[in-house]
Amino acid sequence: PQVPQVPRLPAEPMAPMPPAQPVTPASAPQATGRSLTVRLISEDLQVRGVQGLPAVRVVRGQSSVRTRQDGQNVEVESRLTAGEFHGFSFSLGFGNDGEPVELEVPVDMSCELKTVSGNITVSDITGDVVVRSVSGDVDASSMAHLSSAQATSGDVDLDKCLVDGDVISKSGDLDIRNSTVRGMLKSYSGDVAVLNTVLNDTDVLSFSGDVSLERVTVQSSARLKTTSGDVRAELDQHDVMVDVETRSGEASIRGPGVDVEVQRQRIPVGLATVELSVHTGSGDIEVRLT
Known part of the structure; x- marks a missing residue:
C-alpha cells in the first residue's frame, strides 16, 4: 500500500529587504599641528590654504606619501624616499613617478615644501612659507609671508x-x-x-x-x-x-x-x-x- 503524502504548507513570501545604504567614502586623512614639512621626489605637489580648516588634509595622493606627527609639526614624505641628500629626500630609483599630491592646510600654517623633480604649486597661505625644488617649477600665489622660493633648473x-x-x-x-x-x-x-x-x-x-x-x-x-x-x-x-x-x-x-x-x-x-x-x-x- 502507498504511504499517504503529508500535505505541504504553501511557502510564505519573503519579506522585502531594505535597500542597501550607499557606502560613504572615508574622509581624507587629517593631521593637526602648527607647521608642515613636505619632502617629495618626483611627485607634483599642490598645497592650498583653507579658512577654518583645523588640520592638514590629504586630498589626493594618499598612496604616494607617508604622513606622521612630530610634536607640533606634520610631516608628509614620499614613499619613494630612501634618505636625505643636501636637505632633499632622494631615492635610488626614479623610474616610477608617484601620483600627484594635493594638500589642504589651515591658512595660517607655516610650511616648508621640497621636491626633487616635481612641480610645486602653493596658494592662499598667511603663515611663513619656504618652497624649494631642484628641477621642478615653483608657482606661488596669494601668499602673505613667502620667506624663500628656490628652484635649481625650474x-x-x-x-x-x-x-x-x-x-x-x-x-x-x-x-x-x-x-x-x-x-x-x-x-x-x-x-x-x-x-x-x-x-x-x-x-x-x-x-x-x-x-x-x-x-x-x-x-x-x-x-x-x-x-x-x-x-x-x-x-x-x-x-x-x-x-x-x-x-x-x-x-x-x-x-x-x-x-x-x-x-x-x-x-x-x-x-x-x-x-x-x-x-x-x-x-x-x-x-x-x-
Whole structure:
C-alpha cells in the first residue's frame, strides 16, 4: 500500500529587504599641528590654504606619501624616499613617478615644501612659507609671508605674494607679478621679469639673462645688476635718484625733465626720494620714469 503524502504548507513570501545604504567614502586623512614639512621626489605637489580648516588634509595622493606627527609639526614624505641628500629626500630609483599630491592646510600654517623633480604649486597661505625644488617649477600665489622660493633648473612664478627673503633660480626664469618684494630676486642664466610690483630695498640680479621691470614702484631703493644681459626698467614714479653704469653698452634715462644717453652717471630726477641703481657689464640699460 502507498504511504499517504503529508500535505505541504504553501511557502510564505519573503519579506522585502531594505535597500542597501550607499557606502560613504572615508574622509581624507587629517593631521593637526602648527607647521608642515613636505619632502617629495618626483611627485607634483599642490598645497592650498583653507579658512577654518583645523588640520592638514590629504586630498589626493594618499598612496604616494607617508604622513606622521612630530610634536607640533606634520610631516608628509614620499614613499619613494630612501634618505636625505643636501636637505632633499632622494631615492635610488626614479623610474616610477608617484601620483600627484594635493594638500589642504589651515591658512595660517607655516610650511616648508621640497621636491626633487616635481612641480610645486602653493596658494592662499598667511603663515611663513619656504618652497624649494631642484628641477621642478615653483608657482606661488596669494601668499602673505613667502620667506624663500628656490628652484635649481625650474622657473619661479609668483603672483600676489608678499616676499620677505630670496627668490632664486639657477637656470630658470623668474616671473613676479602684483607682489611686494623685500630681499633678492636672482637668476643665474634665466631672465627676471617684474610686473606691477613694489620693490622695497631689493636686489634684482641675473648673470646672463635680461632684467625687465614694468609698472614697478621702488620704496627706499632697488639695485638691478646683470653681467651680460640687458636691463629695462619702467617705474610708476619720477622722484628717483638714478645711478646707471654699463661698461660696453648704452644707457638711456627718460622722465620728467630728463632725456639722456650715457654710459655711467648718477642723475637726480624730481625730488630723488628713492634710489634706483642699474649696472650691467656688456648689456644695454633703459630707464623710464612716469
